[in-house]
Amino acid sequence: MQANYGYRDGSGEYYITIDTDKCDSCGKCVEACPSKILVMVSDPFDPMSDADIPIVIEAERKKIKYTCGPCKPVDKEREEPCIKACEPRAITHSW
Amino acid sequence: MATEDSEYWRWKEYNWKDPEMDWKDAEFITAGVDVGSVSSQAVITLDSKLFAYSNMRTGSNSPDSARNAMNWALEDTGLDLEKIQYVVGTGYGRVNVPFADRAITEIACHGRGANYMYGPTVRTVLDMGGQDCKAIRTDEKGKVTAFLMNDKCAAGTGRGMEVFADLLGIHIEKVGEESFKVEKEPPAVSSTCVVFAKSEATGLLRAGWPKNKVLAAYCSAMAHRVVTLLERLGVEKEFAITGGIAKNSGVVKRIEKELGLTALDVNLDTQIAGALGGALFAEALAKKAQKQG
Amino acid sequence: MYVAGIDMGAKFVKVVILDDGEIKGKGMAPTGFDLDEAANSAFNSALENAGIQKDDLKHITSTGAGKKEVDFRNTEVTEVGAAAKGAISLFPGSRTIIEVGAEEGRALRSDENGRVLDFVINEKCAAGAGAFTEAMARALEIPVTEMGALSLKSAKETPMNAQCAVFAESEVVSLVHSKTSKEDIARAIHDAIASRISSMVRRLSIEKDVTLIGGLAKNIGFVESLKRDLNMDINVPDDPDFVGALGAALVARKKAKEG
Ligand code: SF4
Numbered sequence: 001m002q003a004n005y006g007y008r009d010g011s012g013e014y015y016i017t018i019d020t021d022k023c024d025s026c027g028k029c030v031e032a033c034p035s036k037i038l039v040m041v042s043d044p045f046d047p048m049s050d051a052d053i054p055i056v057i058e059a060e061r062k063k064i065k066y067t068c069g070p071c072k073p074v075d076k077e078r079e080e081p082c083i084k085a086c087e088p089r090a091i092t093h094s095w
Numbered sequence: 096m097a098t099e100d101s102e103y104w105r106w107k108e109y110n111w112k113d114p115e116m117d118w119k120d121a122e123f124i125t126a127g128v129d130v131g132s133v134s135s136q137a138v139i140t141l142d143s144k145l146f147a148y149s150n151m152r153t154g155s156n157s158p159d160s161a162r163n164a165m166n167w168a169l170e171d172t173g174l175d176l177e178k179i180q181y182v183v184g185t186g187y188g189r190v191n192v193p194f195a196d197r198a199i200t201e202i203a204c205h206g207r208g209a210n211y212m213y214g215p216t217v218r219t220v221l222d223m224g225g226q227d228c229k230a231i232r233t234d235e236k237g238k239v240t241a242f243l244m245n246d247k248c249a250a251g252t253g254r255g256m257e258v259f260a261d262l263l264g265i266h267i268e269k270v271g272e273e274s275f276k277v278e279k280e281p282p283a284v285s286s287t288c289v290v291f292a293k294s295e296a297t298g299l300l301r302a303g304w305p306k307n308k309v310l311a312a313y314c315s316a317m318a319h320r321v322v323t324l325l326e327r328l329g330v331e332k333e334f335a336i337t338g339g340i341a342k343n344s345g346v347v348k349r350i351e352k353e354l355g356l357t358a359l360d361v362n363l364d365t366q367i368a369g370a371l372g373g374a375l376f377a378e379a380l381a382k383k384a385q386k387q388g
Numbered sequence: 389m390y391v392a393g394i395d396m397g398a399k400f401v402k403v404v405i406l407d408d409g410e411i412k413g414k415g416m417a418p419t420g421f422d423l424d425e426a427a428n429s430a431f432n433s434a435l436e437n438a439g440i441q442k443d444d445l446k447h448i449t450s451t452g453a454g455k456k457e458v459d460f461r462n463t464e465v466t467e468v469g470a471a472a473k474g475a476i477s478l479f480p481g482s483r484t485i486i487e488v489g490a491e492e493g494r495a496l497r498s499d500e501n502g503r504v505l506d507f508v509i510n511e512k513c514a515a516g517a518g519a520f521t522e523a524m525a526r527a528l529e530i531p532v533t534e535m536g537a538l539s540l541k542s543a544k545e546t547p548m549n550a551q552c553a554v555f556a557e558s559e560v561v562s563l564v565h566s567k568t569s570k571e572d573i574a575r576a577i578h579d580a581i582a583s584r585i586s587s588m589v590r591r592l593s594i595e596k597d598v599t600l601i602g603g604l605a606k607n608i609g610f611v612e613s614l615k616r617d618l619n620m621d622i623n624v625p626d627d628p629d630f631v632g633a634l635g636a637a638l639v640a641r642k643k644a645k646e647g
Pocket residue numbers: 032033034035036037038067068071080081082083
């Protein structure tokens with residue numbers, strides 16, 4: 001499943017995409033995120049499955065542009081910790 | 096907050112039941128309750144078949160809204176809550192459904208509900224609600240393969256449309272037909288942001304545009320915005336539109352035109368997709384629980 | 389030698405006339421829906437204020453969202469360029485400059501000559517710009533000019549969940565219904581926008597001094613919230629909304645000298 005968390009508003013498109021088919025449930029992204037906006041939970045999008053997947057917590061989905069801002073400095077080379085921590089490369093950002 | 100005291104945006108509230116069905120013949124009686132930010136629905140299914148439902152405006156308190164919707168769906172069915180074996184709560188207020196056995200995300204429920212309503216060939220479901228917009232791709236079983244949501248920004252939601260209907264003094268249910276009463280389709284309103292689009296519209300009215308033309312320009316802007324959102328997900332046939340905006344032909348027809356696809360049609364109230372999916376999951380979960388003893 | 393800078397903002401047109409680096413006249417007019425009319429009206433009031441004729445001007449530089457709409461411009465400069473030049477001329481120590489106008493928020497880093505090093509723009513979402521406080525003031529039913537002073541009376545943090553001006557309006561209305569005081573709500577509104585602006589600024593490596601310009605800088609409640617959020621002192625000029633026009637005028641002066 002391609003799970004897209006975030007939004008599009010008048011200023012642009014901000015989505016964190018987690019490909020749960022690639023995710024191996026290791027939880028490293030959750031540990032890596034300095035703002036603690038990722039959590040591991042039993043797949044909320046498939047009630048018949050018991051697999052654990054990382055999700056962006058609900059309260060943060062409306063402001064990831066701001067919360068993730070410090071991980072995306074304009075004046076330095078960027079490497080978002082969540083993306084870097086994920087070995088199977090299951091996480092991408094739209095901005 | 097002009098919308099607070101105007102009635103422009105109110106949808107009709109109602110309930111329905113299938114007179115041909117009798118719950119006494121059913122093995123599994125389950126229900127789904129979708130407490131949305133604007134409207135709430137309750138659906139009762141008998142052995143995976145739609146039996147009864149209600150659709151009403153959400154009140155200020157989620158548990159009460161859930162109870163009211165459920166009671167209304169039960170009305171005249173001869174059923175009472177006790178006889179329902181499993182209840183799933185979904186929607187924005189899903190954790191506040193006091194009598195639910197489990198809460199399931201609206202994304203999962205919508206995928207499942209649309210699969211029932213439109214049949215297993217449906218692959219992309221666009222749900223436009225009062226305060227959010229979501230797009231879901233599902234497989235032939237109604238399992239979610241991709242989703243995307245937008246509940247941050249009022250543009251592209253029912254709320255954005257309400258603001259416009261209110262500004263123009265056009266009844267929300269008339270928005271569709273009114274928006275087609277133009278000689279030529281005007282260019283879309285250029286601002287995405289509802290706040291800025293509103294000042295743009297005020298400018299257009301001042302420049303002498305008739306209301307219908309401004310409305311048409313906003314409907315196109317909204318359609319375009321939804322299509323851009325859908326592009327992130329990829330649209331696969333068959334395609335369906337659910338939620339409150341599905342009743343607004345002014346937006347729906349323009350989305351279809353931009354996508355070059357016709358949305359599937361169905362003879363059911365599309366606003367119940369989430370609650371219906373909830374009721375179907377409720378049955379699957381009841382069966383699972385039974386098996387596990 | 390007279391030169392002029394004209395800032396075609398989303399809400400107001402501002403004009404500054406310089407005579408050898410010194411401000412000689414200012415003019416302002418609401419942008420409205422006729423940009424030509426607005427530009428001329430602001431421009432004429434600045435000429436009158438300076439007591440000169442249009443022909444006395446050697447060079448006119450435009451900036452702002454509608455900078456290309458000014459027929460009588462000689463050159464134009466970007467908004468960030470004008471902000472940097474203007475802010476540095478007022479506070480030479482400025483290295484980080486934040487500008488919040490009606491429709492856009494911007495932050496930039498500048499060197500001591502007003503050369504822009506990096507910038508971030510938060511555009512066209514009312515939740516991240518001055519239009520936010522205006523919409524909220526309407527929902528609170530108090531004049532936007534009173535919002536700042538009102539919020540300073542509150543010592544309480546009230547969280548606001550909505551990240552959209554439209555949804556935030558309903559949230560403000562329900563806060564009013566739940567008997568939250570207008571002071572606390574005003575503070576919550578300024579805290580909310582300040583937190584969005586400061587997260588935008590944090591994408592830059594913030595270097596001191598920090599200078600805040602643009603129309604929202606006139607709102608003391610917002611300035612306080614922003615200081616608190618960034619945890620540092622901020623320079624605010626007297627006429628923060630004219631800094632863009634001033635920057636454009638400084639560019640005009642340079643161009644005029646270069647011939
Ligand atoms: S970009 Fe940073 S804050 Fe955002 S999810 Fe990744 S690690 Fe967390």
